[in-house]
Amino acid sequence: MTTLLGIALAGGLLLALSPWLWPTGSGRVQRSSAGRAARMLAAAGYGHATPGHLAVVSVVAAAVAGAVVWLVTALPAFAAVAAAAALLAPTAWLRARGRRLLKSRRALWPDVCDLLVASVRSGMSLPDSVAALGEVGPPPLRPAFAAFSGDVAASGHFDSSALRLKERLADPVADRIIEALRMARQVGGTELTTVLRSLSASVRAEATLRAEIEARQSWIRGAAVLGVVAPWVILGLLALRPEGAAAYSSPDGVMVILVGAAVSAVAFRLMIGIGRLPEPRRWFA
Incomplete structure (x- = not known):
């Protein structure tokens, strides 16, 4: 009987604490985090990878960086900072790659619009016009349009193939172009060429x-990277000497390393935020 009463009491306490232990929004937060990671991978050109792959790579990078710094300097605090930096490095690299791809593609979309206008005016259907970009479009974009050509040939459904093309491209301008094509396909109209010409002109002017x-603000990013990396390089060189390792192994030295890491992270984010232009958001992604 005592055992049953204990189990009942434990169950009651667990139910009473369940709103705090397992809040209803935790699942949504995890799904939204996974969705953000998936969108980041797609924007960087790794749409075939999953957020789990990113997590594994980040953990392995953190373990390797922490172990190497620990073996070289024998400073636990320095190794922890290196592991934390390596844990965030894959995510930062993917974001930087996504921005580079977005920047390189920005100058290609006006040519895509011009080619679509020429194909539509020549009498080609919308599926054939988009599929032809796999052969005559800009070289960096041809694989995605070639995949669309095979997709629409296999399924015969333009709308679903266009949605999959939008996921492959993962670009705000591509979203606008594809949504304009889908609308023209669904409701018809004679203004598609006018819309594409206007979009081409606006994208070219924006680029x-x-x-x-960005050319004028590039020095801000360079200064931010130099300002963050230089002190840690000096710290690593000092830690290679026995007296430097002894100084940074003390409680005051550990505090200096941890406070320096926090200040470096905050300063780097501020400098990058000041020097970064807002990127356009994707449509219906």
Whole structure:
């Protein structure tokens, strides 16, 4: 009887604490985090990878970096900082790669619009016009349009193939172009060429303006990277000497390393935030 009463009491306490132990929004938060990771992988050109792959790579990178720094310097605090930096490095690299791909593709979309306008005006259907970009489109974009050609040939359904093409490209301008094509396919109309010409002109003007601004603000990113990396390189060189290792192994030295890591992270984020232009958001992604 005492055992049953204990089990009942434990169950009651567990149910009473369940709103705090397992909040209803935790599943949504995990799903939203996985969705953000999947979108980041797709934007970086690794749409075939999963958030689990990213997590494994991040953990392995953190373990390797922490172990190497521990063996070289024998400083636990320095090894912990290196492991934390390596844990975030794959995510930062994917974001930087996604921005580079977005920047390189920004100058290609006006040509895509012009080619679509020429195909539509020549009498080709919308599926054939988009599929032809796999052969005559800009070389970096041809694989995605070639995959669309095979997809639409296999399924015969333009709308679903266009949605899969949008996921492969993972680009805000591509979203606008594909949504315009889907609308023209579904409801018809004679304004598609006008819309594509206007979109081409606006994208070309935006790309020119952004290139000028980014060229002027590139020194901010360079200063941020140099300002963060240089102190840690000096710290590593000092830690190679016995007296330096002894100084940074003390409680005051550990505090200096941890506070320096926090200040470096905050300063780097501030400098990058100041020097970064807002990127356009994707449509219906």
